[in-house]
Amino acid sequence: MALPFSSASLKWIYFVSKRFSKVDRKGRTAVTSALASLGVGFGVMALLVVISVMNGFQMEFIDAIMEISSCHVRVENVRDEDTFLSWCNQKQTGPYAVKTVLPFYEAQGLMVGSFGRDSAALVRAVSEDIYETDAGFCNQARIISGSFDLSEDDFIVLGCDLARALGARVGSEVSIFALSGSSDVSLFSKDRKFTVTGIFYSNYADINSSYSFISLKSGKKNFGSSASLIYGVKLKDSQRDAIFISNLKEDFPEASAESWRHYNRTFFGALRVEKNMLMLMVLLIFVVVAVNIYNGMRRMVYERREDIAVLTALGAKAKEVQSVFIVKGLVTGLTGALPGFILGLFLCVNIGNVFMLLSKGQYYFSYFIQMLINPQLAPYLQENPMFRIYANIPARVVFSEAAAIFFFGIFSSLVASWAAGRQILKLTVSEVLRDD
Numbered sequence: 001m002a003l004p005f006s007s008a009s010l011k012w013i014y015f016v017s018k019r020f021s022k023v024d025r026k027g028r029t030a031v032t033s034a035l036a037s038l039g040v041g042f043g044v045m046a047l048l049v050v051i052s053v054m055n056g057f058q059m060e061f062i063d064a065i066m067e068i069s070s071c072h073v074r075v076e077n078v079r080d081e082d083t084f085l086s087w088c089n090q091k092q093t094g095p096y097a098v099k100t101v102l103p104f105y106e107a108q109g110l111m112v113g114s115f116g117r118d119s120a121a122l123v124r125a126v127s128e129d130i131y132e133t134d135a136g137f138c139n140q141a142r143i144i145s146g147s148f149d150l151s152e153d154d155f156i157v158l159g160c161d162l163a164r165a166l167g168a169r170v171g172s173e174v175s176i177f178a179l180s181g182s183s184d185v186s187l188f189s190k191d192r193k194f195t196v197t198g199i200f201y202s203n204y205a206d207i208n209s210s211y212s213f214i215s216l217k218s219g220k221k222n223f224g225s226s227a228s229l230i231y232g233v234k235l236k237d238s239q240r241d242a243i244f245i246s247n248l249k250e251d252f253p254e255a256s257a258e259s260w261r262h263y264n265r266t267f268f269g270a271l272r273v274e275k276n277m278l279m280l281m282v283l284l285i286f287v288v289v290a291v292n293i294y295n296g297m298r299r300m301v302y303e304r305r306e307d308i309a310v311l312t313a314l315g316a317k318a319k320e321v322q323s324v325f326i327v328k329g330l331v332t333g334l335t336g337a338l339p340g341f342i343l344g345l346f347l348c349v350n351i352g353n354v355f356m357l358l359s360k361g362q363y364y365f366s367y368f369i370q371m372l373i374n375p376q377l378a379p380y381l382q383e384n385p386m387f388r389i390y391a392n393i394p395a396r397v398v399f400s401e402a403a404a405i406f407f408f409g410i411f412s413s414l415v416a417s418w419a420a421g422r423q424i425l426k427l428t429v430s431e432v433l434r435d436d
Contacts, residue, residue, distance in 0.1 A: 036336070045344040048340075061204050064202040102134060106123065109121050109122070123176060179192065300325070353391075
């Protein structure tokens with residue numbers, strides 16, 4: 001395909017654009033270009049850091065939900081358990097490779113602690129060796145007291161906030177006073193007593209405040225014979241859930257499967273809206289930068305109208321002269337977006353140190369103000385503990401998002417330069433030279 005300009009044209013277009021950037025009698029072009037590049041760089045850096053930090057916060061919740069609560073696919077109504085497990089074992093390679101299959105029962109209940117304190121809870125019956133066989137579950141459900149021991153029928157592991165609500169600790173006795181289950185078990189009972197063997201913590205507060213775990217054997221006994229056995233399937237790639245469900249339906253038409261997207265659609269939808277609104281707000285930086293570049297380019301076109309007329313008189317086409325300013329916009333975008341992108345990645349990698357620096361800065365600023373207002377209270381000031389919590393959550397850079405931010409910074413500069421350069425098409429050589 002032929003290029004719209006020859007190589008010779010491209011050379012002089014770049015040369016003239018470079019000269020326009022450096023030579024200015026009033027000295028304003030260089031300052032305007034520097035400020036425009038600085039704005040693009042700041043926008044790229046700010047948007048990259050904000051989105052990566054937001055990804056870090058959201059993925060902490062999402063990882064906990066998918067590893068502990070929903071898994072990637074929940075499968076029910078499986079008639080032949082052995083055939084299904086064998087089918088999953090055969091799918092350990094391929095586009096929707098299966099990583100782990102976890103059978104479990106679950107039911108809603110009302111727990112009562114030893115001091116009469118009660119709390120609603122979700123009781124989940126899992127295999128005794130889940131803490132050894134499922135690395136994802138082990139990483140997200142971190143034991144902070146005791147151990148994840150379900151070797152006996154009356155052993156139970158509680159979330160940390162649930163244990164606090166019940167006033168329970170390791171070795172305490174709790175009872176499931178009310179339990180939703182099948183018709184062959186009583187709704188209310190004082191005989192469902194369990195000994196707490198461990199207390200766990202996850203990054204999702206709802207799991208800490210409501211989840212408890214008992215053994216599969218104990219679940220069969222307490223939930224009733226008609227309790228539905230659920231299989232939590234974890235894939236090596238969570239984005240392949242739709243392909244897995246499609247193939248599952250072909251081989252097991254009687255089974256019902258629910259993806260993690262549908263199971264948590266309300267929560268994930270709220271996270272998506274939050275992220276989109278935050279990105280929209282930060283994108284306004286690029287709008288402001290594009291307007292500044294547009295105004296700067298318009299002034300450059302006006303100041304360079306004599307040069308434009310001379311270039312046109314020498315045989316340059318209007319589109320070629322317009323390309324001079326478009327190249328100028330491209331250079332402005334690149335010189336701003338590239339350093340901003342590199343600096344943004346550097347801040348994302350060292351985000352923990354950044355939050356700790358902000359914590360120190362806030363503390364010393366508050367200390368200084370307090371010393372001016374009321375020095376007696378200054379020794380009682382403390383650093384904000386939330387900064388330490390933020391520092392422990394790593395920023396997660398998504399390549400597609402980072403690339404989109406980088407190219408959008410360049411694109412905004414190009415669009416502004418193209419719009420400003422359209423004035424060149426309205427200029428005529430005779431009018432410019434006659435006025436001068």
